[in-house]
Amino acid sequence: MLGLVVMIRRFVAAARTAWRDGTFRGAVSGILILLVSATIFYTLAEGWPVLDAVYFSIVTGLTIGYGDLVPTGPVSKIFTVLYALLSVGLYVLVAASLASALTKDAADRRARRKHRRSED
Amino acid sequence: MLGLVVMIRRFVAAARTAWRDGTFRGAVSGILILLVSATIFYTLAEGWPVLDAVYFSIVTGLTIGYGDLVPTGPVSKIFTVLYALLSVGLYVLVAASLASALTKDAADRRARRKHRRSED
Amino acid sequence: MLGLVVMIRRFVAAARTAWRDGTFRGAVSGILILLVSATIFYTLAEGWPVLDAVYFSIVTGLTIGYGDLVPTGPVSKIFTVLYALLSVGLYVLVAASLASALTKDAADRRARRKHRRSED
Amino acid sequence: MLGLVVMIRRFVAAARTAWRDGTFRGAVSGILILLVSATIFYTLAEGWPVLDAVYFSIVTGLTIGYGDLVPTGPVSKIFTVLYALLSVGLYVLVAASLASALTKDAADRRARRKHRRSED
Ligand SMILES: [K+]
Ligand SMILES: [K+]
Numbered sequence: 001m002l003g004l005v006v007m008i009r010r011f012v013a014a015a016r017t018a019w020r021d022g023t024f025r026g027a028v029s030g031i032l033i034l035l036v037s038a039t040i041f042y043t044l045a046e047g048w049p050v051l052d053a054v055y056f057s058i059v060t061g062l063t064i065g066y067g068d069l070v071p072t073g074p075v076s077k078i079f080t081v082l083y084a085l086l087s088v089g090l091y092v093l094v095a096a097s098l099a100s101a102l103t104k105d106a107a108d109r110r111a112r113r114k115h116r117r118s119e120d
Numbered sequence: 121m122l123g124l125v126v127m128i129r130r131f132v133a134a135a136r137t138a139w140r141d142g143t144f145r146g147a148v149s150g151i152l153i154l155l156v157s158a159t160i161f162y163t164l165a166e167g168w169p170v171l172d173a174v175y176f177s178i179v180t181g182l183t184i185g186y187g188d189l190v191p192t193g194p195v196s197k198i199f200t201v202l203y204a205l206l207s208v209g210l211y212v213l214v215a216a217s218l219a220s221a222l223t224k225d226a227a228d229r230r231a232r233r234k235h236r237r238s239e240d
Numbered sequence: 241m242l243g244l245v246v247m248i249r250r251f252v253a254a255a256r257t258a259w260r261d262g263t264f265r266g267a268v269s270g271i272l273i274l275l276v277s278a279t280i281f282y283t284l285a286e287g288w289p290v291l292d293a294v295y296f297s298i299v300t301g302l303t304i305g306y307g308d309l310v311p312t313g314p315v316s317k318i319f320t321v322l323y324a325l326l327s328v329g330l331y332v333l334v335a336a337s338l339a340s341a342l343t344k345d346a347a348d349r350r351a352r353r354k355h356r357r358s359e360d
Numbered sequence: 361m362l363g364l365v366v367m368i369r370r371f372v373a374a375a376r377t378a379w380r381d382g383t384f385r386g387a388v389s390g391i392l393i394l395l396v397s398a399t400i401f402y403t404l405a406e407g408w409p410v411l412d413a414v415y416f417s418i419v420t421g422l423t424i425g426y427g428d429l430v431p432t433g434p435v436s437k438i439f440t441v442l443y444a445l446l447s448v449g450l451y452v453l454v455a456a457s458l459a460s461a462l463t464k465d466a467a468d469r470r471a472r473r474k475h476r477r478s479e480d
Contacts, residue, residue: 064185065304096339184425219456305424
């Protein structure tokens with residue numbers, strides 16, 4: 001349980017470290033803009049309720065793809081392929097940024113610990 | 121076959137290296153807490169047997185998503201989206217931590233080998 | 241919104257950095273060649289329209305796998321397994337190359353900033 | 361097209377670099393052993409033909425999960441969850457090893473190029 005508290009703290013710290021870099025901020029903005037666009041598209045093109053369109057878009061972006069909802073028309077299939085390519089790329093980018101920030105923070109912690117020990 | 125024994129040893133060693141860092145420990149705790157929460161949620165909200173709820177939760181967290189079980193109600197869909205976002209993130213984190221620990225251990229082995237050779 | 245513009249710029253810059261390396265260029269070529277081969281195969285072996293074959297191939301390569309289209313014959317299943325192993329590997333490679341180029345570009349930016357500060 | 365030839369060469373070279381390290385060799389052995397075990401299990405427990413069992417196991421390991429074949433009994437579901445956790449971990453490990461070997465090879469190439477230039 002203590003590990004979880006430490007982890008949430010480090011995760012928040014890593015998110016802040018990542019946020020300072022434009023890449024992470026841009027990737028998150030990109031995901032949100034794609035999500036809104038996809039939601040609008042699927043409600044119009046497939047006639048899905050808004051919640052279903054959001055649910056399908058996130059399930060696709062995370063590459064889960066349950067298959068309970070699928071694009072039916074040719075335009076929907078083309079849109080889905082383009083949305084998936086961009087969206088999956090951005091999710092990978094966010095994950096990579098967070099992982100790299102966590103690694104960087106851990107390296108900083110190790111360096112500070114070493115520094116402190118060498119001062120004793 | 122020998123490679124497998126070496127690999128299991130290194131994997132266990134890497135898991136220990138990763139375990140020493142709070143991030144990995146927290147991510148594993150987070151996955152377990154999410155898994156228990158999701159199991160309770162799906163048994164209540166969807167009326168699934170406990171095994172099915174655990175099976176669905178892990179199949180979702182690993183982004184497999186067979187689609188034999190899917191959330192049906194609106195609350196279930198919202199829960200699934202939130203669970204998936206958090207859970208997939210934590211699985212990625214665990215994978216990244218293990219991979220980085222394996223790489224770190226390999227670098228340490230190389231450094232020790234070099235050191236030994238330079239001592240000869 | 242500004243973050244998104246910065247992000248698109250950096251993404252394009254990272255794509256250029258990655259493109260200079262033969263690995264990334266080769267992985268993108270590999271994905272396109274596999275995509276064309278798979279499209280030809282599925283139109284002939286499964287009788288799918290070209291759009292469906294492209295849609296299925298990309299949905300498989302990104303590991304989404306909705307399951308609305310699946311290989312039916314034994315030859316199709318063997319082809320799908322081989323295509324998936326190669327294709328998923330190349331998608332991972334492209335993602336890793338882009339992520340590493342973005343990280344490298346970010347490190348370069350930090351180094352330049354530090355350099356400028358030390359000159360003041 | 362030239363890029364593809366260069367890429368295949370580098371990929372083979374990276375596979376060799378990775379192969380020298382016990383981790384990669386062990387991960388590949390682990391995947392094969394899991395694949396054989398899963399094939400035997402599903403032919404017996406689910407009565408699937410061997411090709412279907414292999415096809416399902418690889419489609420699961422790569423996290424595609426079409427859902428055309430799914431475990432039906434409780435023992436099958438427990439086996440699938442354990443197989444997926446181990447298998448996905450090993451596929452990630454193989455991908456990470458190959459990516460790190462490719463990066464290492466690229467760094468070596470850059471270092472040699474720099475060295476040659478400084479010698480001129
Ligand atoms: K999937
Ligand atoms: K799926």
